[in-house]
Amino acid sequence: MKPIARGTLAAVVTGVAAAVGAAVATPAAAVPVPVPLRGAEQSLGTKLPEIGGEIPVPVTGEPQGPRHVRGRIVPERAVPQVPVSGGLPGLGMRTPLPHALDDGFDHLTVEAPAAGLHTLTPGLSPDAPLTPPHPRDAGSVGLPDLKVPRTDVVTPALQSTPAAELGLGPGR
Template identity: 60%
Template sequence: MKPTTRGTLAAVLTGVAAAVGAAAAAEAVPVPVPLNGVENALNVQMPKIAGELPVPMPGAPEGPRYVEGRLIPEHALPQLPVTGGQPGADVRTPLPHILGDGFDHLDVGAPAADLRTLTPGLSLDTPLTSPSADNFGYPKLPQAAVLTPLLKTTPGANLEMGSGA
């Protein structure tokens, strides 16, 4: 392989590695929708569309908690926290003066909103106790509980009409 080819290949690989590293460090990855070719081919104004895709980041689960009187820890299968975001979008389209002379575009923006979740978990308790008089001499019944998932977010959007393309 020639030295120039090796140098070019090394530069390309370095650029790709930097782009992948930057995308992994970002909270959201921008996703543009290229419509310039359609606009040039049909000679019409096309909407400008862009989006954001969030990168989910898992957190550290809370460990099991030992409770007095229980053989198995309280959270046998712990809940895993995941933070990320909802996808965002930005759409700007030209209007053909249907709302009057002052309105030339419609802009809808829905930015990526923070999203926090907890996966489902499981809590178990075994019936290893002494016989109980309340339960006709039988030990207590085994207990199992499914910890419900949690979802927290605050989505928002903005609708704007104005002059200018």
């Protein structure tokens, strides 16, 4: 195999691997946010909950552009819908529950991980108050006719599957 062919083949394989890697990668990531309560726990002399959260980072996708429809002057979806992938914020909490009769502790946990969220922004599809010109119609001399203007609002979409887990157990 010639060196030029090998270089071309390597470039093609590298491009395919990069495209597959980008398609497999998750579009949204969550940034962990701890809530520091250790200092307050030491100064108050009591056990406080351990709290942490996750804040998702939204990522916009590629909108579908306008498309021409026969019989309309203005293209359909003049203001396209934009897909946005992100997530709902997550929460992790573990709090001590003191026993009423002795010095022991149990714990209560709440885990609500960041859930994926996929949305489409609203879109707009206006239509002009004129029809396309009629070049074959002898009566109109190729001029457009008047019609009632119309604007269609493309509704937004929202899709998510949140989950949470509540637990109770012995010990801190």
